[in-house]
Amino acid sequence: MTTTDYDVVVAGAGPVGLFLACELRLGGARVLVVERLAEVDETIKAGAINIPSAVALYRRGLLPELAAVWEAALERIRAFRGEGAEDRMPPRFAGHFAGIPMDKTLFDGSDPAWAEAGPAADSGLGVPQAALERILARRAERLGVEVRRGVELTGFDAGADGVAVHTGRGTVRAGWLVGCDGGRSTVRQTAGFDFPGTDPEITGYQAIVELTGGERLREGWNTTDTGTYVHGPFPGRILTVEFDGPPADRTAPITAEELQAALRRVAQVPEVTITKVLSATRFTDNARQAADYRKGRVLLAGDAAHVHSPFGGQGLNLGLGDAMNLGWKLAAVVRGHAPESLLDTYTAERHPLGTWVLDWTRAQIAVMRPDRHARALRRVVTDLALTTTGTTYFVTKISGVWQRYDLPGEHPLTGASAPDLELSDGSRLGDHLHTGRALLLDLADDPGVCARAEGYGDRLEVRTLACPTRPGLGALFVRPDGFVAWAADKAAEAVETKDLPEVLERWLGARADAA
Known part of the structure; x- marks a missing residue:
């Protein structure tokens, strides 16, 4: 193309797409984000960010806004847990593995990586996905990113020197296209990326509801003969998992009757009744990853590049890491400072982390199955988790503090996230x-x-x-x-x-x- 309207078009205005657009704009690229939804999707999805995500957002000056959202979430948790809630608040970044909760008193935080993460490691940062999306939307506006909502990408034509992006409101020309358009990515499918992986075997629901009989439900993660369910940590939040195959139609509206039936089957509490559905989503353990994150002028990030079950809360964090890694590299290529070969390091650095996340979620599915072999394995894993070494291992993995890239160089810090050094002028x-x-x-x-x-x-x-x-x-x-x-x-x-x-x-x- 001899002319372009934008350097980069980003498909999808979820947290990953918005964060990527902000990074591109910081690097000097002209960016357009197109999003088929007219408003922020308030459906309950991810509810927390890990240390690499918190550190990335802290490095862009967003920690105060995130901390405010977390404090509001803590108030909801205290309201749900009632008297003595402070003694039963969730440990920072402890989380769970396959519904096996970690005991914060067993965690050994002596690894310097925890202290060197800086202020971001001192916050719980339970941040709902919709709240994070609004924070990033405001940042995108401040940076001058153009975001067009209610505009769906319908296709594109990619050539050696650019991409013609077709939308419901016309065609725009760009140097590059990045698909941040979710697990059913139109960009990925149209471009023909290989997307190998494993098929789903569960049906899961996560929802915010109004219900009666909730006092009969146990708080937190619970395993029964028929599956797994969660109640809390704030009023009306439920989650169920059943191992009877994937849903017949993941896109069909979710009814109160459907959620109630699943909750009664798994929790084995026939008295519980769902009277109203405020927000609900289905999920499976479909686990797939693009073989490469780039095809010529088209790239993928977030769920467009990798899908898996939500256990351990890794999906949003993996996508934010993709955006942080890709944004500055693509901007450098756009501005002519770096050759296109710099983009080869995007897949090289991010693909191994995506592979690890997929296997981490698959392992949890294996431990959550209701058959006798899996339950025997679960008892062994639980015993290991309830040791200092085991808890420290699981919490470290869940937190993401271990993540680094394989970069050339002999120094121990090479490839690691930079320690948040306290400097002589009072800055970090x-x-x-x-x-x-x-x-x-x-x-x-x-x-x-x-x-x-x-x-x-x-x-x-x-x-x-x-x-x-x-x-x-x-x-x-x-x-x-x-x-x-x-x-x-x-x-x-x-x-x-x-x-x-x-x-x-x-x-x-x-x-x-x-x-």
Whole structure:
């Protein structure tokens, strides 16, 4: 195409699409988001974010808004749990595995990764998906992202130099198209991405309802002879899982009678009656992942790239991680700073995490089945989980604090999410990532570090500051997504920076003054 209306069109204005659009805009791209729904979808979905998500949003200055939503959620939980609620509040990031709750008193948080996550690790951040979507919509508006609601993507034609995106209100031309349009992604299906995986075997419901007889339901996660159910942690919230195959029609309206029948079967409480449905959704354990997240000018992120059961609350978090990883890379390619080959690192870095999440959810299904073999396995897993080592393992995995990328380099920090260092000017490392630029921190006051970074203009922020809590660390190069791509310790005379120019060029492209 000789001309384009936008650098990137993002299909889908859920949290992943909006977050990606914000990241692209920070990087200088012209972005259009198209969304078939006219308003934010208030259907009950994900209800919490993990540490990588909280840290990513903190690095963009959104932690105060998230914390306010979490405080409101805590009030609802206290109202549901009544007298003595403070003693029974959910532990931060503890969660559950296959409905086996973690005991926060057994958790060993001595791993430095917990402390180095910064303020984001100190918040519970139970954030409903709809609330997060509204926060990101406001941010997109502040950044100047154009969002068109009530506009459905109907198809597209992708060529070597751009994409013609067809919608119910006409065609727009873009350099790139990213599908963030959910598990039934039109973008994925139209482009013909391979989507291998495993078929579903459960029918699950999650809902907010008004009911009578609820005092007979046990609070929290419960396993019975016929499946699993959840009551709480706030008024009217229920969840059921039955292992009798997937629903005949996932898109049919969900009735009070349908929810009531499932709840009575699983909870084995015939007296419970659902009088009104406020919000409800069906789900299965269909687990599939795109073999590659890019086909030419078309890319996928979030549920468009991977689907799985909701157990462990990994789906929203996985999608936000996709957006944080892809946004700055695609913006760099759009602006001509980086070659298209930079986009190859998107699949290379995110696909392994997606594979892990799918297997993590599959393992939970295996432990939740009602057959005798699975119940025997469940007792063994429960025994292991109720040890300090077991609890620490599960909580660490659920929290996502372990996640890192396989990047070239020998330093232990390379490939890890950057520690939120407390710096000598009173700031923290995360404070320097609000703009979405890469960051080079000279912690040793070594002129050689800054000299190596000349010529990158607004792509790179360079700061010379000390870090009293990490006196041996000499310098850090942090990518725009907050991951360390290069680090060096202090040497006797100077920080060793001979490989820094190659690293900067790999992630930021050639210097502006390069021949």
